[in-house]
Amino acid sequence: MTNRLLRCLALLVLWGVASRVQAQTSYYFPDEKGGFDPAIPTPEQFLGYPVGSHFTRYDRIVDYLKELDRLSDKVSLQPIGKTYEERPQVIAFFTSAANQRNLAQLRQQHLTLADPKTPAPDYAKLPVVVHLAYTVHGNESSSSEAAMLTAYYLTASTNAEVTRWLSEAVVTIDPAENPDGRDRATQWFNQHKSFPAVTDPADREHNEGWPNGRYNHYLNDLNRDWLPLAHVESRNRMKFHHEWLPNVMIDFHEMGTSSTYYFEPSKPFSTENDLIPRATYDVLNVRLARYFARALDGVGSLYWTKEQFDNLSPIYGSTYPDFTGGVGVTFEVGSSRGLAQEGSNGTVTFPFTIRNHLRTGLAAVQGAVEEKELYLKHQRDFFASALTDAAKFPTKAYVFGAATDPNLTRRFADVLLQHNIQFYALQQAAQAGGKSFAPGAAYVVPTAQPHYRLVHSLFEEVTAFHDSVFYDVTGWSLVHGYGLPYAKLKETSLVKGEPVKNLPTIAGGVVGGPSPVAYVVSGADYHTAQAVSRLQQAGVLTKVSFKPFRIQSPVAQTGSGAQSLPRPAGNTDYSYGSIIVPVAGQKQAPDSLYRLVAAIGRQAGVTFTGVSTGFSAQGIDLGSNNIRSLRKPEVALVVGPGVNPSEAGEVWFLTSEHLQLPVTKLDLGSLARADWSRYNTVVLVGGQYNSIDKNTVGKLKSWVENGGTLITTKTASEWAIRQGLVRENLLATSKPDTTKAAERVDFERVREREGTRAVAGSIYTADVDITHPLGFGLTDRRLFVFRNGTTYLKSGSSPYNTVVKYTATPFVSGYVSKDNLKKIGNSAAVVVSPEGQGRVVLFADDPAFRSYWHGTSRLLVNALLYGPLLNAPTALPTAEE
Numbered sequence: 001m002t003n004r005l006l007r008c009l010a011l012l013v014l015w016g017v018a019s020r021v022q023a024q025t026s027y028y029f030p031d032e033k034g035g036f037d038p039a040i041p042t043p044e045q046f047l048g049y050p051v052g053s054h055f056t057r058y059d060r061i062v063d064y065l066k067e068l069d070r071l072s073d074k075v076s077l078q079p080i081g082k083t084y085e086e087r088p089q090v091i092a093f094f095t096s097a098a099n100q101r102n103l104a105q106l107r108q109q110h111l112t113l114a115d116p117k118t119p120a121p122d123y124a125k126l127p128v129v130v131h132l133a134y135t136v137h138g139n140e141s142s143s144s145e146a147a148m149l150t151a152y153y154l155t156a157s158t159n160a161e162v163t164r165w166l167s168e169a170v171v172t173i174d175p176a177e178n179p180d181g182r183d184r185a186t187q188w189f190n191q192h193k194s195f196p197a198v199t200d201p202a203d204r205e206h207n208e209g210w211p212n213g214r215y216n217h218y219l220n221d222l223n224r225d226w227l228p229l230a231h232v233e234s235r236n237r238m239k240f241h242h243e244w245l246p247n248v249m250i251d252f253h254e255m256g257t258s259s260t261y262y263f264e265p266s267k268p269f270s271t272e273n274d275l276i277p278r279a280t281y282d283v284l285n286v287r288l289a290r291y292f293a294r295a296l297d298g299v300g301s302l303y304w305t306k307e308q309f310d311n312l313s314p315i316y317g318s319t320y321p322d323f324t325g326g327v328g329v330t331f332e333v334g335s336s337r338g339l340a341q342e343g344s345n346g347t348v349t350f351p352f353t354i355r356n357h358l359r360t361g362l363a364a365v366q367g368a369v370e371e372k373e374l375y376l377k378h379q380r381d382f383f384a385s386a387l388t389d390a391a392k393f394p395t396k397a398y399v400f401g402a403a404t405d406p407n408l409t410r411r412f413a414d415v416l417l418q419h420n421i422q423f424y425a426l427q428q429a430a431q432a433g434g435k436s437f438a439p440g441a442a443y444v445v446p447t448a449q450p451h452y453r454l455v456h457s458l459f460e461e462v463t464a465f466h467d468s469v470f471y472d473v474t475g476w477s478l479v480h481g482y483g484l485p486y487a488k489l490k491e492t493s494l495v496k497g498e499p500v501k502n503l504p505t506i507a508g509g510v511v512g513g514p515s516p517v518a519y520v521v522s523g524a525d526y527h528t529a530q531a532v533s534r535l536q537q538a539g540v541l542t543k544v545s546f547k548p549f550r551i552q553s554p555v556a557q558t559g560s561g562a563q564s565l566p567r568p569a570g571n572t573d574y575s576y577g578s579i580i581v582p583v584a585g586q587k588q589a590p591d592s593l594y595r596l597v598a599a600i601g602r603q604a605g606v607t608f609t610g611v612s613t614g615f616s617a618q619g620i621d622l623g624s625n626n627i628r629s630l631r632k633p634e635v636a637l638v639v640g641p642g643v644n645p646s647e648a649g650e651v652w653f654l655t656s657e658h659l660q661l662p663v664t665k666l667d668l669g670s671l672a673r674a675d676w677s678r679y680n681t682v683v684l685v686g687g688q689y690n691s692i693d694k695n696t697v698g699k700l701k702s703w704v705e706n707g708g709t710l711i712t713t714k715t716a717s718e719w720a721i722r723q724g725l726v727r728e729n730l731l732a733t734s735k736p737d738t739t740k741a742a743e744r745v746d747f748e749r750v751r752e753r754e755g756t757r758a759v760a761g762s763i764y765t766a767d768v769d770i771t772h773p774l775g776f777g778l779t780d781r782r783l784f785v786f787r788n789g790t791t792y793l794k795s796g797s798s799p800y801n802t803v804v805k806y807t808a809t810p811f812v813s814g815y816v817s818k819d820n821l822k823k824i825g826n827s828a829a830v831v832v833s834p835e836g837q838g839r840v841v842l843f844a845d846d847p848a849f850r851s852y853w854h855g856t857s858r859l860l861v862n863a864l865l866y867g868p869l870l871n872a873p874t875a876l877p878t879a880e881e
Contacts, residue, residue: 024042024044024050024051025042027351027355028051028149028351028354028355028358029153030298030299031298032157032159033159034157034158034159034160034161034162035157035158035159036152036156036157036158037155037156037157037158039071040068040071040072040152040155040156041067041071042152042156043056043064043145043148043149043152046063046064046067047060047064051145051148051149051351051354052145052339052349052350052351052354053339053350053351054190054193055141055145055185055186055189055190055193056144056145056148056186057183057186058087058144058175058176058179058182058183058186059087061144061147061148061175061176062088062090062175064148064151065077065090065092065148065151065173065175068092068151068152068155069092071155072155073097073100074094074095074096074097074100074154074155074166075092075093075094075100075151075155076092076093076100076103077090077091077092077093078090078091078092078093078240080236080237080239080240081232081233081235081236081239082232082236083179083180083216083217083232083233084180084216084217084218084231084232085179085180085217087179087180087183088179089174089177089179089233089236089237090174090175091172091173091174091240092151092172092173092175093170093171093172094151094154094155094166094170094171094172094173095127095166095167095169095170095171096163096166096167098167099127099166099167099170103170106126106127106170107243107244109121109126110126110127110129110244110245111245113245113325113376113379113380113383114245114324114325114379114383114450115383115450116380116383116384116386116387116450120380121376123372123373123376123377124373126376127167127168127169127170128168128169128170128247128248128368128369128372128375128376129169129170129172129244129245129246129247129248129326130169130170130171130172130246130247130248130249130250130364130365130368131171131172131173131174131241131244131246131248131249131250131321132147132150132171132172132173132174132249132250132252132361132364132365133174133177133237133249133250133251133252133317134146134147134173134174134175134176134177134252134357135147135175135176135177135178135181135182135252136177136178136222136223136251136253136317137178137181137213137214137215137221137222137223137253137254138176138178138179138180138181138182138183138184138185138213138214138215138216139181139182139184139185139188139208139212139213139214139254139337140214140252140253140254140335141182141185141186141189141213141254141350142254142333142335142336142350142353142354142356142357143252143253143254143331143333143357144175144176144182145350145354146252146354146355146357146358146361147173147175147176147361148175149354149358150173150358150361150362151173151175153358153362154166154171154365161366164369165365165366165369168369168372169365169368169369169372170244171365172240172244172246174237177222177233177237177317178215178216178222178233179233180216180217181213181214181215181216181217181222182213183213184212184213185208185212185213185214186213188205188208188209188212188213189205189337189338189339192204192205192338193205193338193339194339197338197339197340197349198338198340199340199341199342199347200342201257201341201342201343203338205337205338205339206337206338206341208337209641210639210640210641210643210645211639211645211648211649212645214645215645215646215649216231216233218231218649218650218652218653218656218657218851219645219646219648219649219650219652219653220646220649220650220653220850220851221646221850222234223251223253223315223316223317224315224316224472224473224850225315225850226238226314226315226316226317226319226320227313227314227315227320227457227458227476227478228315228415228478228481228850228851228852229415229418229419230653230850230851230852231653231851235418238418238419239418241320241321241324242324242418242419242420245324245325245326245379246321246326247325247326247327247368247375247376247378247379248288248321248326248327248329248364248367248368248375249317249318249321249326249327249328249329250318250328250329250331250360250361250364251316251317251318251328251329251330251331252331252333252357252361253330253331253332253333254332254333254334254335254337254353255332255333255334255335256334256335256343257334257335257336257337257341257342257343257348258334258343258344258345259332259334260301260302260303260304260334260345261296261301261302261303261304261331261332261333261334261356261360262303262304262305262307262308262309262330262331262332262333263289263292263303263305263329263330263331263332263360264285264288264289264305264309264311264318264329264330265281265285265286265289265305265306266281266285266305266306266308266309266310266311266330267306267307267308267309267467268281268306269466269467270465270466270467270469271308271309271310271311271312271467271470271471272311272312272466273311273312273313273319273322275323275389275453275456275457276311276322276323276453277378277381277382277385279378279381280322280327280378280382281311283374284327284374284375284378285327285329287367287371287374288327288329288364288367288368288371289305290367291363291364291366291367291370292360292363292364292367294363295359295360295362295363296356296359296360298359299355299356299359301352301356301359302345308471309330309332309471310470310471310472311328312470312474313457313472313473313474313476314454314457314476315472315473315476316328316330318330323451323453323454323457324451324454325378325379325380325382325383326375326379327375327378329364331357331360331361333353333356333357334348334353335348335353336348336349336350336352336353338350383450386449386450386451386452386453387448387449387450387452389452389453390447390448390449390452391448393447393452393456394490395447395459395460395488395489395490396446396447396448396489396490396491396492397444397445397446397447397488397489397491397492397494397495398444398445398447398455398459398479398486398487398488398489399426399430399432399437399442399443399444399445399486399487399489399494400412400437400442400443400445400479400484400485400486400487401413401426401437401438401441401442401443401484401485401486402441402442402484402485402524402779403438403440403441403442404522404524404525404779405484405524405525405526406441406506406525406605407506407525407526407527407604407605407606408482408483408484408525408526408527408854409441409442409443409484410503410504410506411482411526411854412478412479412482412484413443413500413503414503415458415478416443416445416458417500417501417503419451419454419458420451421445421449421451421454421455421458422445422446422449422451422499423443423444423445423446423499423500424443424444424445424446424494424495424496424497424498424499424500425439425440425442425443425444425497425500426438426439426440426441426442426443426444426494427439427494427496427497428494428496430442430494432487432488432489433486433487433488434487435485435486435487437485437487443500444489444494444495445459446492446495448492457476457477458477458478458479459477459478459479459486459488460477461475461477461480461763461812461813462474462475462476462477462813462814463811463813463814465815468815468817470760470761470815472761473760473761473762473788473814474760474761474762474813474814474815475761475762475763475786475812475813475814475815476761477763477813478852480763480784480786480812480813480855481784481786481849481852481853481854481855482852482854482855483778483783483784483854483855483856483858485780506605507602507605507607508601508602508603508604508605508606508607509598509601509602509607509608510594510597510598510601510607510608510609510610511607511608511609511610512609512610513594513610514590514591514594514610515583515594515610515611515612516583516590516612517582517583517610517611517612517613517614517622518580518581518582518583518610518611518614518622519580519581519583519594519597519608519609519610519611520551520574520578520579520580520581520608520609520611520622521578521579521601521606521607521608521609522574522575522578522579522606523544523545523575523576523577523578523579523776523777524575524577524777524778524779525605525606525777526777526854526858527604527605527606528579528604528606528777529658529659529777529858529861529862529865530604530606530658530659530660531579531600531601531603531604531606531608532579532630532865533633533659533660533661533865534600534603534604534660535581535596535597535600536630536632536633537632537660537661538596538600539587539588540581540586540587540588540593540596540597541581541582541585541586541629542579542580542581542629542630543579543580543581543582543627543628543629543630544577544578544579544580544627544628544630544773544776544866544869545574545576545577545578545579545580545620545626545627546576546626546627546628546771546773547576547619547620547624547626548573548574548575548576548578548619548620549573549574549578549616549618549619549620549621549622550571550572550573550574550616550617550618550619551571551572551574551609551611551616551617552571552613552616552617571617571618572609573618574619575779576770576771576775576776577773577775577776577777577862580622580627581593581597581608582622594610628869630865630866630869631680631867631868633661633680633681633864633865633867634678634679634680634681635655635661635663635664635679635680635681635682635683635864636663636664636665636666636674636678636679636681636682636683637651637652637655637663637664637665637666637682637683637685638666638667638668638671638682638683638684638685639665639666639667639668640667640668640669641668641669642668642687642688642689642690642691643668643684643685643686643687644685644686644687644714646850647685647686647687647713647714647846647848648665648685648687650685650846650848650849650850650851650857651663651683651685651848651860652665653848653851654848654851654857654860654861655864658861659861659864661864664678664679666682668687668689668691668692669691671692671696671700672693672695672696672699676699676700676703676708679708680707680708680709680867680868681708681709681710681711681863681864681867682700682703682708682709682710682711683711683712683864684710684711684712684713684716684719684720685712685713685714685716685846686713686714686715686716686789686846687715687716688715689716689719690719697723697725700725701723701724701725701835703838704725704835704836704838704839704840705835705836705837705838706836706837706838707836707837707838707868708838709838709839709840709841709863709867709868709870710725710838710839710840710841711840711841711843711860711863711864711867712840712841712842712843713843713845713846713847714789714791714843714844714845714846715789715791717791717793717842717843717844718730718791720840720842721842725835725840726833726835726840726842727797727833727835728793728794728796728797728801728831728833728840728842729793729794729797730791730792730793730794731792731793731794731823731827731828732794759787759788759789759790759816759817759820759824760788760814760815760816761786761787761788761814762786762787762788762811762812762813762814762815762816763784763785763786763787763812763813763814764784764785764786764787764806764807764810764811764812764824765782765783765784765785765806765807765810765812766782766783766784766785766804766805766806766807766810766829767781767782767783767804767805767806767807768781768782768783768803768804768830768859769781769802769803769804772800772803772832772870773862773866773869773870774803774804774830774832774841774859774862774863774866774870775803775804775859775862776862776866777858777862778855778858783804783855783856784812784855784856785804785806785810785829785845785855785856786845786846786849786853786856787824787844787845788845788846788849789844789845789846790820791844791845792823792824792827792844793827793828793829793831793842793844794827794828795827795828795831796828796831796832796833797833798834798872800872801831801832801833801834801872802828802830802831803830803831803832803859804828804829804830804859805826805827805828805829806824806825806826806827806828806829807825807826808825808826809825810824810825811824827844828842828844829843829844829845830842830843830844830847830859832870832871834870834871834872839867839870839871841863841867841870843859843860847859847860848860
């Protein structure tokens with residue numbers, strides 16, 4: 001009796017599981033007629049819960065893809081790297097078994113489409129490549145769940161149509177482009193979900209805590225990192241992208257709960273880039289849209305197109321493919337942001353959002369296969385037309401590079417390599433654009449190459465637009481962000497030799513051997529700051545020069561300890577901001593100091609010079625009072641609700657990844673309890689700080705006056721001024737004339753009219769005082785500044801306080817309204833205000849914008865390293881002092 005009962009219970013359980021699976025299948029695949037291979041487990045069978053009832057951890061998603069790879073010869077899983085939090089990044093390939101066996105050859109055949117010199121292939125025999133990219137914003141969670149269902153369908157379906165898809169396409173799936181952010185969001189939603197689900201939008205489940213799961217580990221928006229490639233996740237996926245160059249790429253997102261579903265085409269002309277062939281927008285996007293519409297019509301889901309979202313620049317995952325011969329498409333689904341949430345269209349459920357993404361993703365595969373020849377031929381024509389367009393463009397090449405800054409030059413060259421751009425080492429000295437370029441220290445980039453459109457995006461200004469309403473930035477040229485010397489060339493005589501395939505390693509170390517006096521390094525190299533930070537953390541006394549000097553005789557090599565570098569004979573000039581490591585006064589013995597300096601030089605890629613005398617050939621001597629000791633930074637970065645997560649993340653990334661400087665992240669809500677004596681530097685990025693009470697403001701003011709360095713950016717600078725922390729002022733802006741009758745404007749023009757008042761992420765020129773400690777290391781007073789806010793600083797109260805000032809006619813690239821441009825011209829970009837023994841460094845803008853605006857992030861680095869030295873001296877030091 002007992003055995004019979006157990007068998008009956010087992011049958012009931014199996015029946016319950018089967019019926020539940022059937023219910024899920026009928027919901028997600030309501031019109032499926034071909035059936036599924038029972039040997040392939042559904043996501044529910046593998047995970048143990050229905051898809052849409054729980055937020056799936058990233059590792060379980062990867063495990064499911066591994067299981068499909070194990071069970072099916074139509075699936076293969078390829079690792080492409082790891083995130084900062086050590087989560088694997090993977091790409092799953094879905095194609096026929098025959099294609100799987102031949103993937104390497106198919107890839108090579110596909111890449112011939114990007115080479116206009118090769119004959120056209122037989123398009124009928126070449127698979128179309130479709131890439132489905134999910135969850136670049138980690139809290140837009142429905143898409144990764146849809147990725148599992150899509151993977152299951154492509155693997156298990158026995159439908160003849162799906163068999164055809166896999167024969168004629170290689171479908172690749174990135175289940176989560178932002179694994180770290182996804183798991184942050186998954187933890188939140190699972191932690192706060194209720195049974196039954198709470199649909200009230202005010203419930204904690206639907207309101208993530210700071211910083212939320214949108215961002216990666218360093219709180220960067222990875223959907224803005226396709227061109228800069230500042231982050232490891234982006235670099236990993238870019239390598240994959242250029243290995244396959246997808247013909248169709250779908251970028252899955254979520255939007256507000258009260259929205260329906262968005263897919264492209266985008267708003268004609270106004271949000272489109274004129275570099276891209278019109279066929280991308282008018283034909284390829286429109287053709288695919290019919291498949292998306294049909295898929296959503298099939299389940300009664302509403303949608304919209306042609307109204308919003310930019311296709312302007314290749315910073316996005318949905319736009320970058322347009323610049324490599326494919327078509328990129330943004331999908332946005334109205335989000336439940338939890339299991340279920342009320343909105344103006346009723347209650348939106350998690351399964352509903354998943355199903356919408358599932359259906360449009362499969363429709364993308366269907367459309368790409370049905371229109372295969374169109375997309376394959378377009379990619380070939382795209383790269384051929386790139387050469388034609390380049391021939392018409394007046395600039396034939398760009399030269400860039402700084403002999404004084406080999407590491408930043410190499411960084412920029414490495415970005416070109418990652419974008420598969422052809423460039424050449426400069427082989428002769430050249431003068432161009434009023435600048436000098438040296439062989440071995442500069443590179444030349446011809447415009448006549450298949451990736452002409454990417455080259456243009458990296459180097460050229462954009463000043464003409466079809467609209468004045470923008471989704472994001474309008475100035476994106478990386479060469480301005482890096483702040484490297486560059487020039488436009490009208491001919492290609494400097495293009496010689498073979499294209500660069502690998503960049504030389506910058507050795508670093510110590511020139512000449514151990515010194516009895518000091519080790520000196522130029523401050524012009526971007527990595528010098530990293531070396532200084534490492535030395536300080538090792539307990540080494542470091543100094544910085546406020547005046548130039550010249551070192552004469554080389555130090556003879558003595559063969560002690562670490563390997564040294566040969567030193568060329570002759571004089572070497574050192575400018576403002578050069579770093580001196582004296583041998584005397586150190587905790588380390590001279591031999592130990594030498595080995596430590598050499599090791600850190602190699603790690604940072606900078607070269608120290610050992611000097612044999614403190615008597616300079618020219619300029620100040622090494623014992624001058626104009627060479628001042630540095631204090632190790634003890635930095636607190638204020639984070640938490642009210643603080644802009646991305647801007648806080650930029651500072652965190654800069655200090656952690658570049659300086660290797662440990663920084664305390666202080667929650668805004670705990671400032672009243674903070675032990676301010678632990679820190680000599682505090683950073684407040686853009687945000688809202690009205691929650692800080694008067695007592696805490698008073699503590700902060702006293703801390704500054706007692707010697708602290710407060711660094712503020714954007715709206716935090718406004719707050720500091722309004723709280724009286726500094727004796728500086730915001731630029732007075734004109735107020736509306738209320739005596740005139742209000743102008744009458746049609747309601748539908750509100751976005752158009754208000755957009756014209758914007759500062760839409762644009763680029764400007766400013767003059768920087770390179771003799772000021774904030775400007776140390778810069779060799780050119782002309783500085784490119786990125787601006788996407790409306791903080792306007794008045795010039796400093798002292799003639800020495802305005803370190804960076806916008807030029808009279810500062811506009812370079814992007815969109816800005818006429819009124820805002822008037823306010824920017826001649827305003828202050830950076831002001832250092834001495835307060836008691838301390839100082840406040842006010843940035844009007846975001847100096848570390850998206851972790852690639854290195855020209856101004858150097859100013860922020862200097863503020864961190866040289867804080868106590870930023871105040872202008874009240875008198876020159878005397879002999880008695």
